Amino acid sequence: MSDKILLSGVHLVCHIGVPAEERARAQGLIVDLEMGLDLRRAGASDRFEDTVDYAAVRDAMERVAGQRPYALVESLAESLAAAVLAEFAKVESVRVLVRKPAALAPLRVDWPGVEIVRTRNG
Helix, strand or coil, rough: CCCCEEEEEEEEEEEECCCHHHHCEEEEEEEEEECCCCCCCHHEEEEECHHHHHHHHHHHHHHHHHHEEEECHHHHHHHHHHHHHHHHCCEEEEEEECCCCCHHHHHHHCCCEEEEEEEEEC
């Protein structure tokens, strides 16, 4: 699938981290989300019903980030991908890049992160 909808630089707040002390405080994360789907119909019709509601996807991402504490960025990424595929039937694949800017700032690392790709049938 070469058609994509992109949500770049989505700012989320999440209780995340391996030590419990880190998870106790909410942290800012930055997520890039890429959804693979066929956009020909939407392009031809110019009808909102033929695409995916970007704001609804963003709301789903925020809900997933806030629904529980996560130890691993990997787990959050997996939960985000699963939610998008479950809630938006037109989406055939999803790429999720989660960046955690504060995690290694004292070590002068801009951000550690995780990127995953998941497909509806895979």
